[in-house]
Amino acid sequence: MTAFTFHDVPKTDLAMAKIEITVPGIKKALSDYNYCKALAEFIWNGFDAKATSVDLSFVCNEIGNIASLSIKDNGYGIPYDRLPSKFVPFYESEKLASTMQAQLTSAVHGKNGVGRLTFFHFAFKATWDTVYQSEGHNYQYRIETNANKLNHYDSTPPKEVEDLPGTTVTFDGIKNITAYNFETDIKEFLKREFGWFLELNQSKCYCLSINGKALDYSSIIGDKGVFCQTYQSTGLVFEIKYIQWNTRINDEFSRYYFIDSKENEVFKETTTLNNKSDHYYHSVFVKSELFDNFIINTDETIPQNQLFGHSKKDDEYKYIKTEIDKLLRKKRKPFLSEYADKLVIDLESEQVFPKCNSDNLWERARRDELKNVVKGIFQIEPKIFSNLNQEQKKTMFGLLDLIIDADEKDKLFQILEGIVSLDSDERKDFADLLKATRLSSIISTIRLIEDRYRTIEDLKQLVFNPALHANEKDHIQAVVEKHYWLFGEQYHLVAAAETKFEEALRRYIYYLRGEKKPVQIDHVDKNREMDIFAVRQDYQHDIINNIVVELKHPSIKLGKKELDQVDTYLNVIINEPMFNGSNMHWEFYLIGNCFDGSGHIERQFENAQSHGEKSLVFKNNRYRIYVKKWSEIFTEFDLHHRFISEKLELERDKLVTNNDEANAIVKRQKRSSSVQPPVVCIPKA
DSSP, X not given: OOOOOGGGOOTTOOSEEEOSSOHHHHHHHTTTOOHHHHHHHHHHHHHHTTOSEEEEEEXXXXXXXXXXXXXXXXXXXXXXXXXHHHHSSTTOOGGGSSHHHHHHOSXXXXXXXXXXXXXXXXXXXEEEEEEEEETTEEEEEEEEEETTOTXXXXXXXXXXXXXXXXXXXXXXXXXXXBHHXXXXXXXXXXXXXXXXXXXXXXXXXXXXXXTTEEOOOGGGEEEEEEEEEEETTTTEEEEEEEEEESSOOTTOOSEEEEEOTTSOEEEEXXXXXXXXXXXXXXXXXXXXXXXXXXOOOOOTTSOGGGSOSBOTTSHHHHHHHHHHHHHHHHHHHHHHHHHHHHHHHHHHHXXXXXXXXXXXXHHHHHHHHHHHHHHHHHHHOGXXXXXXXXXXXXXXXXXXXXXXXXXXXXXXXXXXXXXXXXXXXXXXHHHHHHHHHHHHHHHHHHHXXXXXXXHHHHHXXXXXXXXXXXXXXXXXXXXXXXXXXXGOSSOEEEEETTOBHHHHHHHHHHHHHOOOOOOOOOOTTTTOBOSEEEEEEETTTTEEEEEEEEEOOTTOEESHHHHHHXXXXXXXXXXXXXXXXXXXXXXXXXXXXXXXXXXXXXHHHHHHGGGOOTTXXXXXXXXXXXXXXXXXXXXXXXXXXXXXXXXXXXXXXGGOOOOSOHHHHHHHHTTOTXXXXXXXXXXXX
């Protein structure tokens, strides 16, 4: 067969033709494609050829590589006399013959004339077996090209056949694709690429399948609903299908698709909430007789009475656009609220909020208030937070924090309106948010403080009132393991009574690393049980703080025996490497009502007094042991909270509830707002 260029090819003898660009030029122009996008182009070619069914078939060999790959459609095929226009003009396409229609509908996808040449990203050779109809007869012929001669193609003469129209593209020399790729990235890409298109043509039974199984894209649908709206003046009915996608769909904006009564798409346009930087991706399909004779008039100078049919000037059209817009805003509101929560979590992980002392109750309340304001601003105008680098985010949130701290939140209106235009509803929503944020923050803080004082008063009753017959395990332990804030803020309970060291270590590893694995401790005292074991991670300084608390019955006096018990816990931990990372710090507390008369505890205080820490009896590197009376615990709480208590004018006498039973105290403290998170649990596999 003799090679020649397309200009030399008679239309009756298309044996070989040359595409008007070099092979390196083609590959360079198509370098942005990957195998997912290239496969999608071939599928689009099928749908562009009016196919209702496209099947992507592949066969794997024994090691999971692709042995064969083809794409078959039931479209109108590639007419032989139009072959030059299909394969030769690079970056031009006959699909754009009707430019306006291509811009206003989804009927035509390909527009650059490049789709059929992208196969080189995943295969060496492509062969098209196509059947088309001409003058009442069906004809079949074959087209071939390969990655080394992308600017050439070979074709066979057409022959009459009985087969139905359609095209099958077969790829040889497959590379870069495995069965695993199909189950992961390829399927996910095709969901994002074609989900909206299949929904648009659902009534026409369009199907995209992989090895004969229809592509299931339900996993990328976040919300879906079907509604009807009636224009009361004329009784015209609109059928509306709404879909919110939980991921960005490929190369398609959030759009309205307007469909006539015969299920044909008439035109489409972007929605009012498209591209708002809020991750609210959506599609709205509107079907009505209004669009049966709809004229898309872009010339405002043409009088309406000179047009036949309906147009965007009709009251019915204006009505449905308004109603759909209301629907979208209604649907978007809870979505933004939920997404705002995720945004704040992400921002916290980026550490862009102003520094906060987690041990300070007021600073934590201010941080919560800032978070709520950020959520509110995001729900009004998400774009404010888009495309900001870390330093810009830190600056923005620092300024917001200063405004909140200065109690000048009303100025946020001026700032926001300098950026976006707020309508009356948005102004009201934001004003309500600022009021609610401040009030809820104050109320929750006051309640928390009150409940903590109430916990202290209840503990005093359990510890100091012998008439209650409170014991260590059922009463004092039960309250303290719910309120371990007594020993510091932001801790998480790893183990409480009746948890042996090996189980405590398993939970510790799971909390810190998310690992679930068996552990074994080689120590004679590994079956001892700590009353309270809690952990706190200081991400700012990369420190893991751990506390172990040993609680004693009010009648037991603290001495050498009790302190040796804590020393045993220390020895088990020191001798277990997984408890002893270089950034792990340990504090042990022995708590009781009073000391015995031996003077042992007092001598340990004297031995450790050079370290300058009250209640310290032992310090070595990252390990400390403290011995405290309950009276000291209560006094320290009062000193830390005295300023807040005085400012809030808490009537503490009213917080004391006289109880005849210790069980009543324990039961009430389980319902307190100051209860800490429960013990760390390892989920079952």
